[in-house]
Amino acid sequence: MLILGIETSCDETAAAVVEDGKHILSDVISSQIAVHMPYGGVVPELASRKHVEMILPVIDEALTKADVTRDQLDAIAVTQGPGLVGALLVGLCAAKAMAFALDKPLIAVNHLEGHMHAAFLGSQAPAGPFVCLVVSGGHTALYRIDPGGRTKFLGSTRDDAAGEAFDKVAKLLNLGYPGGTVIDKLAAEGNPNTFQFPKAYLEKDSLDFSFSGIKTAVANFLRHYGPPASESHAVSYRLEDLAASFQEAIVDVLVNKTIMAAHLCGVQDIAVVGGVSANQRLRRRLQEEAGYRGLTLHLPALRYCTDNAVMIAAAAYTVWKRTGFTRDMMDLDAVSRWF
Structure with a gap:
């Protein structure tokens, strides 16, 4: 099962293609450290604007590196929350548009659940x-x-x-x-x-x-x-x-x-x-x-400690196995606080 993961919860614009929740075909991250460095921390409005600028190029690069077409994808996964609302909305809008245009299922992922999957990328979770x-x-x-x-x-x-x-x-x-x-x-x-x-x-x-x-x-x-x-x-x-x-x-x-x-x-x-x-x-x-x-x-490997889309796609595979595609996800909204 090929899943495109999209992550924009804070200050990294990321996309990745992962097969069956563990085989990483691509992993692309556009960092915003240089944007926020003069301010000593993340500026939400600047983060949102940078996501708008980078989201489509990052998705295109992830698909190219994975050597898959949009039609070959089985599902689109995206971080719904928690995170900065403006930043989350950029990823959600892109994911919804792709899912609608391609008639693909859309999987909403809790950012924290994504991080939990990062510890087992390349290895099995405990029994x-x-x-x-x-x-x-x-x-x-x-x-x-x-x-x-x-x-x-x-x-x-x-x-x-x-x-x-x-x-x-x-x-x-x-x-x-x-x-x-x-x-x-x-x-x-x-x-x-x-x-x-x-x-x-x-x-x-x-x-x-x-x-x-x-x-x-x-x-x-x-x-x-x-x-x-x-x-x-x-x-x-x-x-x-x-x-x-x-x-x-x-x-x-x-x-x-x-x-x-x-x-x-x-x-x-x-x-x-x-x-x-x-x-x-x-x-x-x-x-x-x-x-x-x-x-x-x-x-997790050091690369997967910080925000990335591989963990979102991996978590989405588990969400799919746990719940399936049981409801229309096109009405998803960003969730700033989600435990």
Whole structure:
């Protein structure tokens, strides 16, 4: 079954052709990092306009690279949400138009379910239930996933997502955008034990997260001590040590909550997906903890950590197997918040 996947939930315009949910025939992404970099974060209106500009060329390139025609497609899949409404509408409109013109089924995909499939691109999902951490700039949440795709929500952030905290702290430090990538590189050269930043674990056995406090703590630190190696302050420090200490506090919470969720759910498999799953310290800590506790860890390839259309097409195949094409999808609307 050939599915064209379309993804425009935030700042990547992406299209891919995937066969039977696992054979990747093409994978095209047009990034908007250069567009949003001057602003230190994604500007929704600019993102929407760039999607309008790039959506058709990206789809055409995906079909060309897959060496398939539009008529050979069996279905069109598109991200319905969650995400930026304006950005989502561009992908939805393109997908609806193609589905109508070609008389092909249209499959709506939850962006988070797409990320969950990214951990198993090129490999088989666990035979039993597993715990999945979805961690990105917009989402930090834990789910229990049963065979067949049934999802149970376990907990999420009560304020900032982990990736959002990375980007905001990077902006405080004038490190540029995307902040998570820059901090990850700096932290590799720093000592994570130099500073102690707050780690919010909340109530006993809570699987919720909170990262606004650590962002505030870094802001207060900078107000008190100034920028690194500043001659106007009595205490000097290395930017690399600050980045490593900040990152370690976030990674500690993400790892501990994920391991706790696996224990509370009684599962042996864990997966971590989303943009922050590309963080090298997080990947290393998860591998260490999973090995120590006898858990099997599933991580997406680095290319599929960030938003992409391969994961949307792969998830659509599962949606099709689970529900079939049972209703008219042409009245689909964008869903900005969808858990």
